[in-house]
Amino acid sequence: MTILVTGGAGFIGGNFVLDWLASSSEKVINVDKLTYAGNLETLKSIQGNPAHLFVKVDIGDRAAISELLREHQPRAVVNFAAESHVDRSIEGPGEFIQTNVVGTFNLLESVRGYWDGLGDEARLAFRFLHVSTDEVYGSLSPTDEPFKETNPYEPNSPYSASKAASDHLVRAWHHTYGLPVVTTNCSNNYGPYHFPEKLIPLVILNAIAGKPLPIYGDGQQVRDWLYVKDHCSAIRAVLDGGRLGETYNVGGWNEKPNLEVVKTICAILDELKPRIDGRSYAGQIAFVKDRPGHDRRYAIDARKLEKDLGWKPAETFETGIRKTVSWYLENTAWTANVQSGAYLQWVEKNYAGRNS
Ligand code: NAD
Ligand code: TYD
Numbered sequence: 001m002t003i004l005v006t007g008g009a010g011f012i013g014g015n016f017v018l019d020w021l022a023s024s025s026e027k028v029i030n031v032d033k034l035t036y037a038g039n040l041e042t043l044k045s046i047q048g049n050p051a052h053l054f055v056k057v058d059i060g061d062r063a064a065i066s067e068l069l070r071e072h073q074p075r076a077v078v079n080f081a082a083e084s085h086v087d088r089s090i091e092g093p094g095e096f097i098q099t100n101v102v103g104t105f106n107l108l109e110s111v112r113g114y115w116d117g118l119g120d121e122a123r124l125a126f127r128f129l130h131v132s133t134d135e136v137y138g139s140l141s142p143t144d145e146p147f148k149e150t151n152p153y154e155p156n157s158p159y160s161a162s163k164a165a166s167d168h169l170v171r172a173w174h175h176t177y178g179l180p181v182v183t184t185n186c187s188n189n190y191g192p193y194h195f196p197e198k199l200i201p202l203v204i205l206n207a208i209a210g211k212p213l214p215i216y217g218d219g220q221q222v223r224d225w226l227y228v229k230d231h232c233s234a235i236r237a238v239l240d241g242g243r244l245g246e247t248y249n250v251g252g253w254n255e256k257p258n259l260e261v262v263k264t265i266c267a268i269l270d271e272l273k274p275r276i277d278g279r280s281y282a283g284q285i286a287f288v289k290d291r292p293g294h295d296r297r298y299a300i301d302a303r304k305l306e307k308d309l310g311w312k313p314a315e316t317f318e319t320g321i322r323k324t325v326s327w328y329l330e331n332t333a334w335t336a337n338v339q340s341g342a343y344l345q346w347v348e349k350n351y352a353g354r355n356s
Contacts, residue, residue, distance in 0.1 A: 001026050001027070001075050002026065002027040002028070002029060002072050002073065002074045002075065003020075003026060003027075003028055003029070003074050003075060003076045003077070003078060004028075004029040004031060004068065004069065004072065004074040004076070004077045004078070005017055005020075005028055005029070005030050005031065005077075005078045005080065006031045006032065006059050006077070006078070006079045006080055006081035006107065007031075007032055007038075007059075007079070007080030007081030007082060008028070008030035008031070008032055008043075008054075008080065009030065009032040009034060009038035009039055009040055009042060009043060009054070010032070010037050010038055010039075010080060010081075010084070010195075011037070011084075011189065011193055011194045011195055011198075011228065012080055012131070012189055012228055012231060012232070013030075013032070013078075013080035013081070014039070014042035014043060014193050015191065015192065015193060015228045015229060015231075015232055016078070016080065016232045016235060017030055017043065017046070017052065018042075018043070018045065018046065019229060019232045019233075020232075020236075021046055021049060021051055021052060025051055026051070027050075027051045027052070027053070027072075028051065028052050028053070029053050029055065029068060029072050029074060030043070030052060030053065030054045030055065031055050031057050031059065031065070031068065031081070032054070032055075032056065032057075032081065033056065033057065033058045033059070033081070033099075034056050035083070035095075036342050036343070036346070037083075037084065037085075037195050039193070039195070039337075039338060040054070041333075041334055041337050041338070042193045042334070053072075055068060058099075058103065059079070059081045059099065059103040059104070059106065059107040060098070060099065060102055060103040060106040060107070061106070062106050062109060062110050065106070065107060065110040065111075066110045066113060066114065069110060069111065069114035070114065073122075075122070075125055075126060075127070076126065076127040076128070076129065076239060077107075077111055077127075077128050077129070078129045078131065078235065078239065079104070079107060079128070079129065079130050079131060080131045081099065081103065081107075082099060082100050082131075082162075082163065082166075083095050083096045083099050083100055083159070083162070084159070085159070085197055085198065086135075086157045086159045086160075086291065087197070087291060087350055088159075088197070088346070089157055089158035089159035089162070090157065090158065090291070090292060090293075091349065091350070093158035093162075096158050096159055096162040097158075097162055100159075100162035100163055100165070100166050101162050101165045101166055101169070104130075104165075104166035104169055104170070105169055108128070108169060108170065108173045108179065111128055111179065112173060112177055112179055115128075115179060115180075124180075126180055127180055127181075127182060127239055127242075128170070128173075128179055128180065128181045128182075129181070129182050129183075129184065129235065129238060129239050129242070130166065130167065130170040130181060130182070130183045130184070131183075131184055131186070131235065132163050132166065132167050132183055132184060132185045132186070132247075133160065133163050133185060133186060133187075134147055134185050134186060134187045134224070134249065134251065134298050134299075134300050135155065135156075135157065135159065135160035135163065135295065135298065136153050136154075136155050136160055136163055136164040136167060136185060137151045137152075137153065137154060137155075137185075137298075138153075138154030138155060138156055138160075138295065139154075139156060139295035139296045139297060139298070140222075140296070140297040140298065140299055141296070141297065142222075142296075142297065144297070144299075145301065146224070146251070146299035146300050146301040147185075147249060147298070147299065147300055147301060148249065148301045148304075149185070149246075149247045149248065149249055149304055153167070153168075156293050156295055157293060157295070160295075167183055167185075167247075170183055171183070171245070174244065174245045175245070180244050181244065181245060182238050182239070182242035182243070182244065182245075182246060182247075182248070183246075183247040183248070184234065184235060184238055184247070184248050184249075184250050185247055185248070185249050185250065185300075186226060186231050186234070186249075186250040186251070186300075187223065187224035187225065187226050187250065187251040187252065187298055187299075187300045188223040188224065188225050188226065188298070189225075189226050189227075189228045189231050190225055190226075190227065190228065190320065190321070190324055191227050191228035191229060191320065191323070191324050191327070192228070192324065192327045192331070193228075193334070194228070194324075195338060196335070196338060196339060196343070197343070197346060197347075197350075199258065199261065199262075200225075200261065200265065200321075200324065201328060202214075203261075203262050203265050204265055204269070204324070204325055204328045205328065205335060205339065206284070207265065207266065207269050207281040207284060208269065208273060208329070210284070211284065212284055212285075212286035213262055213266075213281070213284045213285045213286060214286055214288045214351060214354065215258060215259055215262060215285060215286065215287050215288065216258070216288060216289070216290045216291050216294060216354075217287075217289075217290030217291070217294060218259075218287070219257060219258045219259030219262070219287065220257045220258070220259065220296075221257065221258050221294060221295065221296055221297065222255050222256065222257050222258075222296070222297040222298065222299065223255070223256065223258065223261075223298055224251045224252060224253070224254055224255050224256075224298055224299045224300050225252055225254040225256060225261070225317050225320070225321075226250065226251055226252035226254070226313060227252065227313065227314070227315035227319075227320035227323075227324075229314070229315070230250075230252060230313035230314055230315055230320075231250055233311065233314070234248070234250040234305060234311050234313075235250075237305070237309045237310070237311040238305070238309065240309075241308070241309045242309065243308070248304060248305045248308075248309075249300045249301060249302050249304065249305065250300065250302055250305060250311075251299070251300025251301070251302040252300075252302075252313045252315070252316075252317065252320075253300075253302065253313070254316065254317040255297075255299050256317060259285075261321075262282075262285060263282055263285075264317075264321055265281075265321065265325060266280055266281035266282040266284075266285070267280075267282075268321065268322055268325045269281045269325060270282075272325065272326065272329060273329055286355075288351070288354035288355060289353070289354040289355070
């Protein structure tokens with residue numbers, strides 16, 4: 001048997017493919033366009049593994065995707081491929097519409113054509129799992145209940161709006177054409193192989209490089225952090241037992257203000273890799289100009305997934321963040337590679353003019 005994964009050279013997709021092959025011999029066709037966020041270094045340990053086939057293709061390329069589906073006959077497609085960074089979506093929303101909306105539409109059409117042509121048994125067993133975000137639900141006030149699957153969609157950034165649109169397409173392809181879909185809406189992930197444009201890896205790498213740790217606004221925005229391997233186990237649970245047409249919220253029950261996250265990272269680094277001058281890394285914290293339209297709080301109610309499919313996260317924030325900091329300290333070849341080239345231009349562009 002075979003599954004086809006899109007975006008499997010990115011942060012979550014890469015972790016998913018590595019975890020999958022560590023515990024299963026089922027073949028993975030890994031389709032990724034290799035944008036700035038796609039990184040084959042992440043997949044180095046499975047190079048040459050006959051159960052893994054990497055193909056550089058855009059999810060929007062209908063002919064190429066249809067051909068891959070026809071050739072490999074997967075029993076499932078797991079769609080991670082997306083433009084994923086809110087700040088980049090503010091700088092340039094076009095790519096987000098192209099991949100997250102038009103790309104998802106084209107992928108759905110390729111998959112529908114393939115699924116339509118399957119025999120009865122394979123049609124019944126087939127799944128299209130769409131990986132989405134809690135950001136589609138908008139922003140919570142401090143006293144609001146965490147997001148449930150029934151919350152209305154109220155996306156606020158070009159990124160979350162494009163993901164919301166893709167979720168609606170997936171839903172409609174089920175409702176109208178009967179495509180067997182399930183959707184997961186997950187909170188902020190962190191862990192190994194995370195591209196350092198996002199808060200947690202950026203702070204770890206800036207800290208040890210002696211650079212400022214940029215906190216947008218007052219740093220009191222709250223995110224609900226989930227260790228990436230827990231997200232991967234949730235996706236496997238939904239793939240196995242998720243009810244067709246349903247959505248499942250995935251979260252770690254770890255709501256933290258950004259400033260607290262950054263101070264926690266500093267404290268772990270103070271212990272594991274103390275600064276030469278003996279001072280705390282927290283001294284590098286720098287408050288900078290806020291992100292336009294910055295959502296104040298995200299929080300996930302993951303009880304449906306727990307009740308229906310028995311999923312629970314294995315890591316608390318305390319255990320997961322320690323593992324993550326250690327991983328970045330130990331994997332210097334990966335971090336050096338990822339911080340070269342186009343990454344430097346992004347850092348220059350995003351942080352120029354933010355100083356306050
Ligand atoms: P990422 O940016 O690290 O990786 C995205 C991957 O998709 C990259 O490898 C990139 O090359 C690939 N890609 C982009 N456009 C493509 C296209 N047109 N065709 C084929 N491949 C393409 O993102 P991530 O953090 O791994 O997120 C994966 C998915 O999970 C996304 O759909 C994202 O919206 C969702 N998600 C992420 C988080 C998070 O905290 N990172 C939280 C919730 C949901
Ligand atoms: P990020 O990792 O970009 O994820 P998202 O925007 O999808 O939640 O950001 C997490 C939080 O950290 C978010 O509230 C923005 C904030 N942030 C900073 O304060 N400084 C930074 O340099 C970055 C990249 C993010």
